[in-house]
Amino acid sequence: MNPEIKSYFPILNQEINGHPLVYLDSAATSQKPTSVIEALKEYYEFDNSNVHRGVHTLGNRATEKYEGAREKVQQFIKANSTQEIVFLRGTTTAINLVAQSYGRANVEEGDEIVITYMEHHSNIIPWQQLAKERGAVLKYIELEEDGTISLENVRAAITDRTKIVSMVYVSNVLGTMNPVKEVAKIAHEHGAVMMVDGAQAAPHLKIDVQDLDCDFFAFSGHKMVGPTGIGVLYGKKHLLEAMEPVEFGGEMIDFVGLYDSTWKELPWKFEGGTPIIAGAVGLAAAIDFLQEIGLDEIEKHEHHMAAMAMDKMSKIEGLDIYGPTDPAKRAGIVTFNLKEVHPHDVATVLDMSGIAVRAGHHCAQPLMKWLDVTATARASFYLYNDESDIDRLVEGLRSAKEYFSDVF
Missing domain, CATH: 3.90.1150.10 (Aspartate Aminotransferase, domain 1)
Structure with a gap:
C-alpha cells in the first residue's frame, strides 16, 4: 500500500x-480523506439546493450531483439499474425498510426468518420485531468453533418454510467473511430471499450484487471513507417494485388527492422528504477515492x-x-x-x-x-x-x- x-x-x-x-476503530467509522471533505465543502459553497423540484441553476446542479452519485453507486456494486439503488440513512435503515415493507407483505404465521449468531443488532432486532408481529419463527445458523459458518449448517437451517435469510457479509467482531453467494443459492432453492448486510464488506471488497445473486444488499457511507448519514439499499427491481414505502411525505409522491395518493417510480418512492443530498455527494467522492486506490x-x-x-x-x-x-x-x-x-x-x-x-x-x-x-x-x-x-x-x-x- x-x-x-x-x-x-x-x-x-x-x-x-x-x-x-x-x-x-475503522469498523465503527472510517476517517475521511481530503477529497471527500472538499467535495462536501464545494457542494455547500456552490451547489446547495434542493433536488428534483426547481428549474433554477443551483437546483439543476444539485440534482445532477445527487443522481450522478446514484449512477456511481450502481457501477460500484454492479447493479443492473439506478432504479435498484435507494439512498437512505445507512445500513440500519435499509434493513428495517426490507423488514417492514417486504417482510410484512410476505411473511406469515409459521414462516421462518434465518440469521446467524454473528449479526450486528441492526440485523437482528428488525427480524425479531417482524417475527413477533407476524407469528414467524426466527432461526439461527449454528457457528463452527472458529466463528465461521458451514454450508452444511446453512442447509440444516433453511427449509421450505423459510421466507427470508439475512446474513452479514463480514462480521464486525470476528472479521469472518461469509459465503453469502452460496447461501443465497441455497435460500433461492427453497423460495426464500437473501438479504446481505454489507456494512463491513463494501469498504474493503469488490462487490458484484449480480454475481452474489442476493436480493437485497445494504451498506453505509461512513464506513467507506464517506460521510455519516448516507447509506444504500440495493434491491432487485421486481422486488422493489412490489414493495410499499414505509415513510411518506414530499418527494416520494406522484399524485396526492384528498383521500388517496400514488407514489413515484423507483427508486424515489422510498426517498420521502428532502433526500440526503450532501451525503450522496460525499459518498460519490468516497467511491472515487477507493477506486483510485x-x-x-x-x-x-x-x-x-x-x-x-x-x-x-x-x-x-x-x-x-x-x-x-x-x-x-x-x-x-x-x-x-x-x-x-x-x-x-x-x-x-x-x-x-x-x-x-x-x-x-x-x-x-x-x-x-x-x-x-x-x-x-x-x-x-x-x-x-x-x-x-x-x-x-x-x-x-x-x-x-x-x-x-x-x-x-
Missing part, C-alpha cells in the same frame, strides 16, 4: 495524549495487516484472539481480550498512548454470549494503517498487561 495514503487523511495528523494518533489492493493490504497483527499479538501471554485463525478467511479485524483485564480498561490504557481501539459488545450481544464473554476489545484496520500501527498496538498491549499485573 502506498505509504503516502495516511497523508490524505488530515485527522490522522494529530497527537492524542501527547502521542501520534493510531486509529484502529483499488479495492483489490485494499483487500490484500487488510489481509496482510490482520495476519501480521494476529502473529505479533499471539506472542503476548494471556491474550485471546477470537475468530478464524486463517487470515484468508477474515477481514482486517482482530478482536481480543487480555485475561483478567476488562476490555474497557485495556482500551483506556491504549488511549493514553494515542491508540484508538473499540471496547464493548460491539452491538453483537448474542455473539458475545456465544463467545462466553461480556465484552471484547477490537482493533480494526483500514487502508491508512501500516505496520508501525501494529507495532504501536502490540507495545501498548504489553504495557497494559504490565500495568494491570502491577495493580493486581
Whole structure:
C-alpha cells in the first residue's frame, strides 16, 4: 500500500495524549480523506439546493450531483439499474425498510426468518420485531468453533418454510467473511430471499450484487471513507417494485388527492422528504477515492495487516484472539481480550498512548454470549494503517498487561 495514503487523511495528523494518533476503530467509522471533505465543502459553497423540484441553476446542479452519485453507486456494486439503488440513512435503515415493507407483505404465521449468531443488532432486532408481529419463527445458523459458518449448517437451517435469510457479509467482531453467494443459492432453492448486510464488506471488497445473486444488499457511507448519514439499499427491481414505502411525505409522491395518493417510480418512492443530498455527494467522492486506490489492493493490504497483527499479538501471554485463525478467511479485524483485564480498561490504557481501539459488545450481544464473554476489545484496520500501527498496538498491549499485573 502506498505509504503516502495516511497523508490524505488530515485527522490522522494529530497527537492524542501527547502521542501520534493510531486509529484502529475503522469498523465503527472510517476517517475521511481530503477529497471527500472538499467535495462536501464545494457542494455547500456552490451547489446547495434542493433536488428534483426547481428549474433554477443551483437546483439543476444539485440534482445532477445527487443522481450522478446514484449512477456511481450502481457501477460500484454492479447493479443492473439506478432504479435498484435507494439512498437512505445507512445500513440500519435499509434493513428495517426490507423488514417492514417486504417482510410484512410476505411473511406469515409459521414462516421462518434465518440469521446467524454473528449479526450486528441492526440485523437482528428488525427480524425479531417482524417475527413477533407476524407469528414467524426466527432461526439461527449454528457457528463452527472458529466463528465461521458451514454450508452444511446453512442447509440444516433453511427449509421450505423459510421466507427470508439475512446474513452479514463480514462480521464486525470476528472479521469472518461469509459465503453469502452460496447461501443465497441455497435460500433461492427453497423460495426464500437473501438479504446481505454489507456494512463491513463494501469498504474493503469488490462487490458484484449480480454475481452474489442476493436480493437485497445494504451498506453505509461512513464506513467507506464517506460521510455519516448516507447509506444504500440495493434491491432487485421486481422486488422493489412490489414493495410499499414505509415513510411518506414530499418527494416520494406522484399524485396526492384528498383521500388517496400514488407514489413515484423507483427508486424515489422510498426517498420521502428532502433526500440526503450532501451525503450522496460525499459518498460519490468516497467511491472515487477507493477506486483510485483499488479495492483489490485494499483487500490484500487488510489481509496482510490482520495476519501480521494476529502473529505479533499471539506472542503476548494471556491474550485471546477470537475468530478464524486463517487470515484468508477474515477481514482486517482482530478482536481480543487480555485475561483478567476488562476490555474497557485495556482500551483506556491504549488511549493514553494515542491508540484508538473499540471496547464493548460491539452491538453483537448474542455473539458475545456465544463467545462466553461480556465484552471484547477490537482493533480494526483500514487502508491508512501500516505496520508501525501494529507495532504501536502490540507495545501498548504489553504495557497494559504490565500495568494491570502491577495493580493486581
